Amino acid sequence: MKDFILPNDRDLGTPAREGAPVTLTIDGFDVTVPEGTSVMRAAAEAGLQIPKLCATDSVEAFGSCRLCVVEIEGRRGTPASCTTPVAPGMIVRTQSAKVKKIRKGVMELYISDHPLDCLTCAANGDCELQDMAGVVGLRDVRYTPGQNHFEQRAATGANPQYIPKDDSNPYFSYDPAKCIVCSRCVRACEEVQGTFALTIEGRGFDSRVSAGGPKDDFLTSDCVSCGACVAACPTATLQEKSVIELGTPERSVITTCAYCGVGCSFKAELNGDELVRMTPYKHGKANRGHSCVKGRFAYGYASHSDRILNPLIRDKITDPWQEVSWEEAMRFAADRLRGLQDTYGKKSIGVITSSRCTNEETYLVQKLTRSVFGNNNTDTCARVCHSPTGYGLGQTFGTSAGTQDFDSVEHSDVVLVIGANPTDGHPVFASRLKKRLRAGAKLIVVDPRRIDLVKSAHVAAAHHLPLRPGTNVAVVSAMAHVIVTEGLMDEAFIRERCDWDEFTEYAAFISDPRHSPEATALLTGVPAEDLRAAARLFATGGNGAIYYGLGVTEHSQGSTTVMGIANLAMLTGNIGRKGVGVNPLRGQNNVQGSCDMGSFPHELPGYRHVKNADVRAIFETLWGTEIDPEPGLRIPNMLDAAVAGTFKGLYCQGEDILQSDPDTHHVQAGLAAMECVIVHDLFLNETANYAHVFLPGSTFLEKDGTFTNAERRINRVRKVMAPRNGYADWEVTQLLANAMGAGWHYTHPAQIMDEIAATTPSFANVSYDLLEERGSVQWPCNDASPDGTPLMHVDGFVRGKGRFIVTEYIATDERTGPRFPLLLTTGRILSQYNVGAQTRRTANVVWHDEDVLEIHPNDAELRGIEDGAWVKLASRAGDTSLRAKITDRVSPGVVYTTFHHPDTQANVITTDFSDWATNCPEYKVTAVQVGLSNGPTAWQREYAAQATQSRRIVPAAE
Amino acid sequence: MSPEKLIRMANQIAQFFHTQPGTDQADRVAAHLRDFWDPSMRAALKAYAADGGQGLDQLVFEALPQL
Ligand code: SF4
Ligand code: SF4
Ligand code: SF4
């Protein structure tokens, strides 16, 4: 049971402080803590738990319950230890007769207004009120029954103080009868999450916790269901419904969220192999104890009845599926793939590795192509999201990764967010960012939409530059123009760290008036004065950090924009220390890892081109097979080749390219033209409608491995239950490889990590033992940096001198015109994840059960569209229909939707245009027309019919 | 792959390198194609160019001998 770690995450009462050491004496013990620490925390660090109710170390102390009183020599009265900072030489007594009496009195008061149904309460055994009653030795309650908040009926009729339970949130309930009004939840919502959904209404005996306004419940309030309040609540008032249903968990295992690229650490809490709840792990270095609704609550898909647990095969995609044994499925798949290679050549088959699976699994899938198929036809969904990041940052800095850790944002003074929507896409990072913004950092948002960050509770952007989709390069270049022509650059940094000749060429280029904000304003739609002000702020406001997302990469000039961003950071000297840097926000959990692991057709693990014989030799020696020195096909190229009849077989692990990739018609045509499509997934996803073999996958709860998040942090994923399908995904890949004659013998993913470390210099010192010891580590982790690398490019760029690259704006070929006068841009929302295969199978659908089209009131009026009306959305690629939502979050001329639901298939609209360097599709700009419609289009109906037909399963004969 | 797509992709690369300073733009287009395009795509591009290569950027033509 080596994998099961018992976390030491005791509540120390108040948050940690940084400062000079201060020594004091508590109950006769000397304790040394940083200046500013509370007496309560100092005592806890010395192992002395002072009773407390309203304090918890995730939020600032409030000092309302008075249970934590202590005596301090030379001070009058009994100060609250949670709000009293330590002082040198202080002498504290935590258990004097006086404080013990006060505490008993406090507890007696609390208990007199609390139901005594402990034995049947969901928090029984996990309740701090219960614990404190025990600790202070409360034996009887002298108050006679009277006014209270918990009895439904009073002597004279209904109890006016009684508020019934609020069960509106699907994941947790609020039972006001049990509330002790400690306000921990309110502070958690403010300080940790930054949503400010909760308040304490009323005063004194009448004070109650309230979500939103008087008419709201939790669901209709601003609450985003992050669960921070639930974690902070000391009683059963805010309680996970899963605990109410299943009981309190007995054991916990540290693991990593399998949703977004933030990579939050969680405690999976279980009884036996039954998962009771997921709680964010305080020592997780990406999330520092916080979470969002997806990781915290949306894990129900793992036990959803739609999961396929037995392998399926069929001859033709028009046949129903046949349930077969693993052996038969592997034989069938291996024979078909080998047969295709015999008929159409070695290069006629390939793989798509998953950005959701572990590093170890991804590594094996690319090894399967390179070593068993004998070609380089491997790609990953990072192709369609962050491949321009790899190219752009590789060219300018020399590494394909973000430069900072998430903690870095605590030191930023100006944050530039471009084409990212962190409150929806990367919620825990957004909470950390908002905390910094509330502390005074400035924010610049570059986005066509008025995303939530632009204005939300206690946070407002200093500048929002609402650019026209597709003009990123022009905007970023105009900012650089302002910085260079106004002399705001950091010349010392540039001279020391960058190639000066390249800089002078770049400076001459960017100083040309055609890049000025005034010259580009008409094109970009961004007022020149705003842009100038934003550029000045970024250049002169202190530590400047850039965070960007797919709104940057998914364009025909995605790579150019990434280079432009790198230029901005170099110009202003914002690289190589805390609080600065260039930070791509990764979409899926392991996008970074899948890129690191050699998923791209031109790169072996560690971003080394296949053309390099010395790199190939490392793997050839170990694998005993020859590696093709030529790059293989990228996903769009595979589909093109399939349509052309030269690409015939695909093993697709944990991706749903039919829904997630652009230009659905083209993807359909490509898949339909293949003779062997193997889908390895949890569910019969959309791609599986075109598959001949379905291999059931395992969830992140059912296997060991590692994910690498957006900060290059390698986090452990731990198996908390046996795979329901029988095999972890790495075992499935190994079965397939062996059916094709590979002869692999891995018995644990740790061995795969050892192989990665042995072949890949940036992973050289990574091992499961190290991860066990450190919790996590950021690559590069090798002899040069044995502790890993939280900040990159500290003393110099990885490539040597930083390279300025000229970034000329080149308009995309995708243009609006009379037929398609609007621009569609796409994105996602908080409660759903990617194609929604997982989140649609959880209660998260209460927040988003269909994709809607956001349209500006002017554009809607022009077309006679009312809020909620069915509209048809059409581009030159295809059409679909969905409901309209009228909002001025989008500018006139721009419409927006998400792609979480296959019934809408937003990607039937997107085109096959792509980034010039990487073929990353141009999801973010499509010329469209919108008009009223009366329901699903003919295509949607056909699609639904085909999907139903394709999902028929004939069970195996017993 | 349809010739239009091939032309568009090749021309996009050429367009970028047109904007870059120096005199080695054609070499850089060629290097990019060698590094990122699978040989069958390069062959298709060459075949199309040999056929007249209508619509291809001049820089693509200049790069072809190095493929
Ligand atoms: S779940 Fe999160 S957002 Fe909702 S009230 Fe609690 S802390 Fe606030
Ligand atoms: S709901 Fe819980 S955390 Fe909030 S005030 Fe009541 S007891 Fe405290
Ligand atoms: S989805 Fe992202 S932010 Fe939310 S819990 Fe998972 S890793 Fe954290």
Ligand code: FES
């Ligand atoms: S814990 Fe200190 S006053 Fe409540």
